Amino acid sequence: MAWTSLALDLLGVFFFAVSGSLLAVRREFDIVGSLLLGTCVGLGGGILRDVIIDAGVPRAFDSPIYLVPPVVAAVVVYFFAHAVQRFHNLLLTFDAAGMALFSVTGTLVALAAGMNPTAAAILGVVTAVGGGVIRDVVANDVPQIFRARGLYAIPALIGAALTSLASWAGWFGVGTGTAIAAVVFALRMVSLRYR
Amino acid sequence: MAWTSLALDLLGVFFFAVSGSLLAVRREFDIVGSLLLGTCVGLGGGILRDVIIDAGVPRAFDSPIYLVPPVVAAVVVYFFAHAVQRFHNLLLTFDAAGMALFSVTGTLVALAAGMNPTAAAILGVVTAVGGGVIRDVVANDVPQIFRARGLYAIPALIGAALTSLASWAGWFGVGTGTAIAAVVFALRMVSLRYR
Amino acid sequence: MAWTSLALDLLGVFFFAVSGSLLAVRREFDIVGSLLLGTCVGLGGGILRDVIIDAGVPRAFDSPIYLVPPVVAAVVVYFFAHAVQRFHNLLLTFDAAGMALFSVTGTLVALAAGMNPTAAAILGVVTAVGGGVIRDVVANDVPQIFRARGLYAIPALIGAALTSLASWAGWFGVGTGTAIAAVVFALRMVSLRYR
Numbered sequence: 001m002a003w004t005s006l007a008l009d010l011l012g013v014f015f016f017a018v019s020g021s022l023l024a025v026r027r028e029f030d031i032v033g034s035l036l037l038g039t040c041v042g043l044g045g046g047i048l049r050d051v052i053i054d055a056g057v058p059r060a061f062d063s064p065i066y067l068v069p070p071v072v073a074a075v076v077v078y079f080f081a082h083a084v085q086r087f088h089n090l091l092l093t094f095d096a097a098g099m100a101l102f103s104v105t106g107t108l109v110a111l112a113a114g115m116n117p118t119a120a121a122i123l124g125v126v127t128a129v130g131g132g133v134i135r136d137v138v139a140n141d142v143p144q145i146f147r148a149r150g151l152y153a154i155p156a157l158i159g160a161a162l163t164s165l166a167s168w169a170g171w172f173g174v175g176t177g178t179a180i181a182a183v184v185f186a187l188r189m190v191s192l193r194y195r
Numbered sequence: 196m197a198w199t200s201l202a203l204d205l206l207g208v209f210f211f212a213v214s215g216s217l218l219a220v221r222r223e224f225d226i227v228g229s230l231l232l233g234t235c236v237g238l239g240g241g242i243l244r245d246v247i248i249d250a251g252v253p254r255a256f257d258s259p260i261y262l263v264p265p266v267v268a269a270v271v272v273y274f275f276a277h278a279v280q281r282f283h284n285l286l287l288t289f290d291a292a293g294m295a296l297f298s299v300t301g302t303l304v305a306l307a308a309g310m311n312p313t314a315a316a317i318l319g320v321v322t323a324v325g326g327g328v329i330r331d332v333v334a335n336d337v338p339q340i341f342r343a344r345g346l347y348a349i350p351a352l353i354g355a356a357l358t359s360l361a362s363w364a365g366w367f368g369v370g371t372g373t374a375i376a377a378v379v380f381a382l383r384m385v386s387l388r389y390r
Numbered sequence: 391m392a393w394t395s396l397a398l399d400l401l402g403v404f405f406f407a408v409s410g411s412l413l414a415v416r417r418e419f420d421i422v423g424s425l426l427l428g429t430c431v432g433l434g435g436g437i438l439r440d441v442i443i444d445a446g447v448p449r450a451f452d453s454p455i456y457l458v459p460p461v462v463a464a465v466v467v468y469f470f471a472h473a474v475q476r477f478h479n480l481l482l483t484f485d486a487a488g489m490a491l492f493s494v495t496g497t498l499v500a501l502a503a504g505m506n507p508t509a510a511a512i513l514g515v516v517t518a519v520g521g522g523v524i525r526d527v528v529a530n531d532v533p534q535i536f537r538a539r540g541l542y543a544i545p546a547l548i549g550a551a552l553t554s555l556a557s558w559a560g561w562f563g564v565g566t567g568t569a570i571a572a573v574v575f576a577l578r579m580v581s582l583r584y585r
Contacts (some may be wrong), residue, residue: 052523061512341414
């Protein structure tokens with residue numbers, strides 16, 4: 001994966017980790033619990049994808065740099081959480097940002113591992129929603145994806161399918177990837193507001 | 196896996212997917228949530244088995260045909276759920292049918308991957324109960340297998356052990372497989388009635 | 391893995407399985423449910439580790455001897471549970487003992503599979519806490535590790551890091567391993583008392 005894709009992937013890890021750490025703070029976990037939950041949420045979807053692809057050790061275990069975003073997220077949330085007013089909206093925003101990026105990068109990783117375009121898109125969805133499912137199951141909520149306020153699975157599927165299609169057609173680049181993620185994020189956020 | 200085994204496996208996916216979609220309707224998920232939960236329940240046990248066997252990409256990701264039964268299940272449940280009176284009994288019946296078929300086909304897949312007969316039988320049980328555990332954890336229930344009304348794990352274990360034994364002895368065929376699944380289903384249903 | 395490591399690992403499986411079976415009894419599962427939950431808790435962390443390492447079939451499926459400790463645990467708990475007064479404390483003690491042993495043996499297994507020392511320590515933590523997370527998710531509790539009474543993740547991380555360090559330095563042996571596990575167990579138990 002090129003460094004731009006890596007950067008987008010790490011950004012996705014950070015966004016999901018923030019959503020996990022925010023939930024941890026709301027549930028009154030301590031800083032260690034916040035770091036752990038953020039790590040599980042940030043890395044869970046990608047680990048799930050890599051275990052299914054079955055191409056060796058998940059990248060999160062191979063590349064220690066993947067541990068940096070959750071640490072940063074836990075520290076940032078620890079110091080700023082008291083200043084947050086609209087807690088749930090912030091969590092949903094970070095969750096949407098992570099989901100949007102992972103629908104793109106998750107599909108790219110699956111394609112790079114040699115999966116066919118359809119399977120790669122499905123694995124992109126798994127990556128995009130996996131961390132959030134882990135977060136919600138651990139917190140004893142019904143996962144958002146199953147009972148979404150607004151659209152959730154459909155934007156993730158659109159992002160993964162567009163990424164798979166663009167790669168297949170040879171159109172994929174940093175610009176395309178960022179544009180797809182932006183569309184997915186916008187779809188999710190707009191659907192949250194109007195439903 | 197011969198086409199008859201594939202047909203039985205797809206039928207098992209359909210039965211479990213119906214149980215997932217039924218639960219989704221009862222929990223008032225929308226059609227997307229129903230499709231997603233049905234897919235997780237129908238494919239979860241087999242994906243778990245294939246990840247443990249570690250023989251490449253799970254068949255559900257390799258063979259797109261595995262996505263057909265969950266779609267059919269979600270559509271059927273969507274149109275007929277309003278007509279269902281005894282909801283929980285119907286869910287338990289479809290769950291039992293899926294469990295019975297998977298205790299046979301799950302064991303066959305594990306044997307075909309070169310597992311020894313004991314490990315194959317245990318993986319057959321994992322396949323047979325995995326989807327239901329995922330369904331119940333997501334829905335915030337204690338999984339049925341741990342707190343079964345009637346027998347649950349024991350019929351699954353009997354089905355997997357008989358399949359493993361029959362294969363080892365060279366007696367396995369479509370007739371034997373169907374008969375074993377029928378016995379497992381009957382055991383489960385009778386135990387539900389008399390306990 | 392040498393036979394001493396295997397013995398420590400099986401002891402860890404037994405301790406975790408007891409914690410699972412104790413919870414099963416408290417939730418009024420029957421003996422089958424108790425055996426199943428004990429098995430999931432005892433073997434879950436190691437299976438998770440082996441699936442992530444991606445080095446073939448998890449050892450719990452390859453070596454049938456791993457099924458012995460959960461059976462013994464379920465039987466012992468079945469006959470003695472009625473005599474237990476301070477249920478929750480006993481569960482926490484067995485959980486701490488399993489966690490302490492697995493932080494050592496889980497790291498060793500990961501090192502033996504060729505993981506680098508950092509990744510091996512993280513996988514040691516995954517092994518040490520995985521079974522307990524499965525137990526708590528299945529029982530619809532927030533996993534202890536996220537909302538620990540006393541320290542939980544930190545002792546596990548110390549144990550895994552010391553094991554990784556000692557192996558790297560060539561100091562690891564049965565004595566060292568046992569000493570590290572004892573320190574982890576003591577840390578966890580003392581933190582439970584004073585917080």
